[in-house]
Amino acid sequence: MTAPSHGPIAGRVGGGPVTPAAVSELITAHVVDVPDFPKPGVGFKDLTPLFADGPAFAQVIDVIATEHGGAFDVVAGIEARGFVLAAAVAYASGAGLVPIRKAGKLPRETVSAAYALEYGEAVLEVHADAFEPGARVLLLDDVLATGGTAAAAISLVEQAGGEIVGFSVLMELAFLDGRARLGGREVHALLTV
Numbered sequence: 001m002t003a004p005s006h007g008p009i010a011g012r013v014g015g016g017p018v019t020p021a022a023v024s025e026l027i028t029a030h031v032v033d034v035p036d037f038p039k040p041g042v043g044f045k046d047l048t049p050l051f052a053d054g055p056a057f058a059q060v061i062d063v064i065a066t067e068h069g070g071a072f073d074v075v076a077g078i079e080a081r082g083f084v085l086a087a088a089v090a091y092a093s094g095a096g097l098v099p100i101r102k103a104g105k106l107p108r109e110t111v112s113a114a115y116a117l118e119y120g121e122a123v124l125e126v127h128a129d130a131f132e133p134g135a136r137v138l139l140l141d142d143v144l145a146t147g148g149t150a151a152a153a154i155s156l157v158e159q160a161g162g163e164i165v166g167f168s169v170l171m172e173l174a175f176l177d178g179r180a181r182l183g184g185r186e187v188h189a190l191l192t193v
């Protein structure tokens with residue numbers, strides 16, 4: 001496990017700053033490893049127990065909202081698990097939410113990107129007018145694995161006129177080297193395994 005490099009973060013649980021190590025431990029305590037899901041050979045990181053624990057979920061949301069210092073105009077979440085985080089962080093920080101959806105779900109003109117992820121292939125879309133020109137976008141997802149999903153989402157935000165100012169995930173699976181797909185972009189991972 002590797003803790004993020006920044007110092008203590010203001011958070012709500014316990015009334016004091018929440019250290020990166022404490023947040024990493026919180027996620028570690030709530031993630032369930034599921035072998036061979038959704039296909040043989042994949043070790044699936046199930047974070048639904050974290051979402052189901054109210055105080056733990058609130059702490060993680062507060063840390064994400066705080067570590068970016070409110071220096072964003074809008075939060076973008078990647079369907080579907082990214083929506084869980086993005087909606088909560090948007091609410092906590094007073095920002096708006098833009099959904100980056102799987103193909104065929106958004107009703108108006110979209111930009112789209114095909115990609116491969118650890119266990120399949122898909123297409124992501126965002127509304128072409130989702131962002132004001134130059135809008136500062138905080139991109140959120142639960143897991144960074146091979147980086148295919150994140151690379152596609154970043155490309156879409158930029159095609160639609162947004163500027164990515166932060167990308168946070170709860171967990172980074174470093175052995176899959178997703179960062180290599182992201183062109184040196186900074187990744188905030190609350191837990192790295």
Ligand SMILES: O=P(O)(O)OC[C@H]1O[C@H](OP(=O)(O)OP(=O)(O)O)[C@H](O)[C@@H]1O
Nearest residue numbers: 079080081117118144145146147148149
């Ligand atoms: O780094 P990668 O190899 O691209 O994988 C990471 C992506 O995989 C999962 O999404 P999934 O497509 O399974 O969608 P879901 O959130 O709807 O379950 C996860 O939520 C990330 O978005």
Ligand SMILES: Nc1ncnc2[nH]cnc12
Nearest residue numbers: 043044045046118143145
């Ligand atoms: N191993 C994994 N666990 C959970 N989500 C994932 N998305 C891509 N790979 C994953």
